[in-house]
Amino acid sequence: MSRGLGMWHWLRRILWHGMWLFVLPAHKAMAGQSCVQTPLxxxxxxxxxxxxxxxxxxxxxxxxxxxLLARVGNDLSKHGLYFSHIAVARRSPEAGTWRVWHLLNTCGTDDAGLFVDGLFDYYARHLTSQNTKLILLTPAMETDLAQVFDSGQAVRLFQPHYNVIAPPGKLRSQNSTAYILELLAAAEQGQVQRDRQAIWQTLKPVFQPDVLAIPYRKRIMGGLFTANADFSDHPVATRLRGDYPVVTVHAIMRYLDQRGLATKAWVIHDGQVTQSPIELDGVPNADASTPSEPTTIMVMR
Structure with a gap:
């Protein structure tokens, strides 16, 4: 589909569907975008x-x-990160259309839900940037990930108690990135009946989270005591140090690369499609400081 003809398709969607986004505020956010209650x-x-x-x-x-589709919701550039949210895009065999499966948090609460969006809906949000990364998986991973969805495991792995700083492997809470990581790990392990605990027992030795460094004074004075940031999920020793392991998009891409689970990636930016290293958290050649090793982040909002 040419860009001209394709744009007419999406502009028609704006006319009949997008008009509601002018009227209704976006109430699902904080999973890779700011919690903004204003129309687009x-x-x-x-x-x-x-x-x-x-x-x-x-x-x-x-x-x-x-x-996989990664987008830039919250601006994490000060913290050494670029992409803030990631989702699974699946093609409908019958219609040939694409649907985007991901977890979103309800603004101002510790509740989350699973959402299936069209491509336009996925990007029609209050995003920091429209730059996006497309990651292709190996054929074996594609087959096994399809089985995760078809068997219903993608729903069973969902934990509705949301925590933006959910510790990796903690079963009482989850966030959008941890959920996608668990789907990918379930596919890699190839056992669709495994529960979250069993998945993390296998995943923990091979997964490197990034580290969120939040000093105690920042937790108190920086407004981080919110409904969707539960520090008590982390051990006391972690809270005393102020270093919180978290699942980031960057950590997921690093996991895919190190485990050989992805084959190719592109970053789509400013109307261009640029091939990218799988583990690169950013736009190719745009930021030489983009990390490929585990990152210590000063503050995540």
Missing amino acids: SGEQLIAAAATANDVQDALIQADRPVA
Whole structure:
């Protein structure tokens, strides 16, 4: 589909569907985007349509049944990170359309839900940037990940108690990135009946989280005591140190690369599609300081 014809398709969607985004505030957020209760502007909707069109073209050209899509919701650049949210895009065998499966938090609460969006809806949010990364998995991972969905395990692995700083492997809470990591780990392990505890027992020795460094004074004065940030999920020793292990998009990409679970990746930015290293958390050649090793982050918002 050419960009011109494709844009007409997405602009029609804005006319009949996107108009509601002018009227209704976005109430699902904090999973890779700021908790903003304002409608999207016309420019934001058109930008989302352009991104959706570019992503659809890339997916059609790749001709694969599943892919990962990372987006830039919250601005984490001060903390050494770029992409803040990640989702699984699946192609419908019947219609050939793409649906994006991900976890979102309800603003101002510790509740989460699973959402299935179209490409336009996935990018029609209050995002810091429309830049996005598309990651292709190995054929074996594609097959096993499809089984995770088809067997219902993708729903069983969901924990509705949301914690933006959920510790890796903690079963009483979850966030959007940890959920996607668990789906990928379930696919790699190839046992669709495994529960979260069993998955993490196998995953922990091979997964390197990033570290969120939050001094105690920042927790008190920085407004981090919110409904979706539960420090008590972490051990007392971790809280005393102020260093919190978390699952980030960067850590997921590093896991995929080190385990040989992905084959190729592109970053779509400013109307361009640029091939990218799988583990690169950023736009290729745009930031030489983009980390590939585990990151210590000063503050995450």
